[in-house]
Amino acid sequence: MTTKTKEKIIVVTGASSGLGRLTAQVLAAQGHVVYATMRSVRGANGEARKELLAGAKRAGDELRVVEIDVTSEECINRGIDSILEEAGRIDVVVNNAGVMNVGVSEAYTLEAVERQFDVNFYGMVRMNRAVVPHMRQRRSGLLIQLSSLAGRIVFPFFGIYCASKFAVEALAESYRYELSSFGWTRSSWSPGPSGRS
Secondary structure, three states, X not given: OXXXXXOOEEEEOOOOOHHHHHHHHHHHHOOOEEEEXXXXXXXXXXXXXXXXXXXXXXXXXXXXXXXXXXXXXXXXXXXXXXXXXXXXXXXXXXEOOOOOOOOOHHHOOHHHHHHHHHHHOHHHHHHHHHHHHHHHHHOOOEEEEEOOHHHOOOOOOOHHHHHXXXXXXXXXXXXXXXXXXXXXXXXXEOOOOOOOO
C-alpha cells in the first residue's frame, strides 16, 4: 500500500464507541490511515463497524476496522500481523480500550478485579508487546496510553478502576525511560470526566 509521507499508520483500540471512536474518526479526517479496532466486529459491534466504515466512505477517509480483543494475545497478534501485512508499518498505537466498573471495593470478587485489570492494564501490555518489537526495529513509533484522572487521584467506589489506571500510569512512565534511547517515545493522556486532560 502506498501512502503519502505525511500520513501516519495509526492503530486505535476500543474504537467501537466513545473516545476511541471519536479519536479514530478525527485522526482519519486529518489524513492519516487509521485502523479502528474492536471486539466482535460481526457480532455485538457489527453496527458500530458499519457506521464507522460508512462515515469514512462518505468523507473519503482512510479508515479500516480490524477485530482485536485486547484480552486475547492471539487475537491481538493476528490483528497486528494483518495490519503490518497490509500497511507495511505501524507508526502510532493509541491504547484506548478500557472498562470502568463502579462499586464498593470490598465487594469485588477476585474474578471481577481480574476482569477490570485484564482490559485496562493487561490489554495495554499485550498490545505493546505486539507492536514494540516492530517499532524498535524501525527505531520509530509513538505509544499513547489512554489513562484517566483516576490514574492519579482515587475516588470512592472507583477503587479497582483507579488501581488499574494507576498501573497504566506506572507502566507508561517506565516505557518513557526504557524506550527514549531508541529515538521514539510514548505518551500518557489522562482525560477527566469531560474528556479533557
